[in-house]
Each structure stands twice: as structure tokens, then as C-alpha cells.
Amino acid sequence: MIFINLPSSDLARTDKFYAALGFTKNETFSDANASSWMISETITVMLLHRDYFASFMAQGDAPTLDGKNREVLHALSADSREEVDQFVTRALAGGGSIYRESDEPFPGMYQAAVQDPDGHVWEIAWMSPEVMGEPS
Template structure:
């Protein structure tokens, strides 16, 4: 059985989050969803659990950040093509997300958005040859020159 990942994120409005993630084409696992959480199925091995802030707090003794003003994690998901990157990010923005930058290094292409609660999502396509053989040599300055932030 492959390792699975369950990303848990605090949200302010479960119903709004459900509509947003369904608009991106993801399904909701109703068996693990209730008034405290929704289970967003991203793939066979990736699930994002959107928890009310109150419910999320039951699982940690730490304070919960405001993701609209602070960043604790950037969630990056692979895409099959540059077109798929563009499509999912365009749909996210049309559904209320905020654009959060893009990168085009030729061998790697990504676009980012912040979801309705400020959580940062990156969608990335990498040339299969580059992925198999490693990234081409680029200086930090060259990478920064090909990066934009919204």
C-alpha cells in the first residue's frame, strides 16, 4: 500500500470551502465529513481535511496562525501539463482564490494561489526528461528572474 498523506487545514467556513474545492473538480468523502470537517479527495493517496478552526484546535496545543497574514506551509501538487497548471489555477481564481505568483524555468512551470482561507497552493509541471535527469544548471539569479509574485 502506498504511503498516503492527509493534510489538515483550519478553515473559517466549511460550506464555502466545500463549494470552492468541488469547483476545482475534487470530490468530498462524505464518510469523513460532518459539521466539523470535510474530507477533500485530491487523489488516491492525498486527502485534504478542512477542519473548522475550533475543531482543528482540539488536535494541537499551539496557536493557529491566520494563513492570510502568515505562512506555515506551501502545498505543492504535480500537474500533467502546463495547460493543466493553467486550468486549475484559473478555476481556483474564478472560484475566489487569490493569485500568488508563477514561475517558468522552461523545464519547470508553476502557478500558485491562496485559497479562501489564505492557504498557499502551488501546481507544478516538470518536463519528464528534466524530472528523470535532474534540473538543468541555473543560478539563483536566473531562477529569480523567471519568478513573479502577485
């Protein structure tokens, strides 16, 4: 299983974004300090209030929520081009913004990237079965 922990400045605003993406909130692991969202059966994103997130850090580290520094781009795969576009539409409806416009960097790959309200980037991409070497 994969648990992605991200700092948040406003959990209510963050909840709106992740709900709009269609992820499932896990109330068991959500409270005033944390909001747990299941992306799949094996991937969960934990949004932690900035101060609570900081309590897990060591060596003088501090959470960054300035939207200017990136250490990671979270990437998910889609089953179709349409799913990429729908993901972007839902992200915008949930209070997110475009990080990178939809494009086709090479034939058979279609991608886009959005930011959640705290500036965390989520990429979404579809690759045709032919490009991936799978029978269609």
C-alpha cells in the same frame, strides 16, 4: 496515505473552492466541523472548522488564519502547462486568489500558486520529461 489538516473559518466557502479544483468530497468524513476532500487515492485534505482544528492542538498552540504567516506551501504536480493554467482558473472560479503568478523559473518548469479562501497556499507545477531526465 497523506492527510493534510487545515483550519477553516467558513467550511461552505472552503467547499466551493475545493469542489472547483475538481477534488472529490468524502461525505463519510464530512460534517458541521470538518470537510474531507480527496486529492487522489492516497492524499486527502481535511478542512476543519477553526475551533475544531484547535481541539487537536497542544502546548498552547492556536490555528493561524491571518493569511500573513506561512508554515507550509502545499505542492502538487501537473501533467502539462495547460493543467497548471486550468488549476489556476478553477481556483479563481472557486473563490481562491493568486498567490504567485504563473512563471517559468527555468526552461521546462512551469508553475503557479493559489490561495484558498482561508489563505492556505497550493502550488502547482509541471516539469518537462527532458528536464526530469525521462525519455519523452
